[in-house]
Structure formats: structure tokens, C-alpha cells
Amino acid sequence: MSWISIINSGMILFLVLAKLQDYGIKIYITAWFTPIYIGIVVLMVFFGYLEDKAGFYREEVKETAKRNPYFKEIVERLDKIEKQLKKI
Numbered sequence: 001m002s003w004i005s006i007i008n009s010g011m012i013l014f015l016v017l018a019k020l021q022d023y024g025i026k027i028y029i030t031a032w033f034t035p036i037y038i039g040i041v042v043l044m045v046f047f048g049y050l051e052d053k054a055g056f057y058r059e060e061v062k063e064t065a066k067r068n069p070y071f072k073e074i075v076e077r078l079d080k081i082e083k084q085l086k087k088i
Contacts, residue, residue, distance in 0.1 A: 006044065010037050 013036060017029050051057060065071045 006041055009040065009044075013037055013040065 014029065014033060017027050017033060017036075020027050021029070
């Protein structure tokens with residue numbers, strides 16, 4: 001995950017907390033924003049680590065590459081080359 005998306009999630013959290021204050025819920029943004037934000041970032045990093053260890057990203061990239069027409073062409077050419085090498 002890029003740092004920009006982490007910063008963006010912090011801005012969204014700030015806006016949500018500010019909107020809750022508008023509805024009359026007593027939330028002290030200065031006291032709660034930093035601990036909540038740090039907790040969210042830690043959870044995002046933890047789940048990203050688990051996702052990487054489980055191999056979900058690799059599988060997603062593999063499936064996406066299968067639909068890429070350029071990649072399909074490369075695979076077909078490699079298959080032809082392998083068949084020719086087996087004949088030799």
C-alpha cells in the first residue's frame with residue numbers, strides 16, 4: 001500500500017470524526033485522532049503482511065496476467081519454442 005493511501009485514510013477519518021461532532025456526538029478530535037489513526041495504520045500493515053504471506057497478491061497478479069493479450073502471445077510463443085526444442 002502506498003503512503004498516499006495511508007494519508008488519504010487519515011484525512012477521511014478526520015472528516016468522519018468532524019462530521020460526528022456536527023451531529024452532536026462529543027468526540028475530541030485532538031485527543032482521539034492520533035491513537036485511532038495509528039491503530040488503523042497498524043491494522044492495515046498487519047493485514048497487508050498476512051495477505052502477502054498467504055500469497056493472495058501473487059495469485060491476483062497471475063490471474064490478471066492471464067487476461068493480458070500481450071502475455072498470452074508471449075506464452076504461446078514460448079510453447080511453440082518448447083515444442084520445437086522437444087523435437088530436436
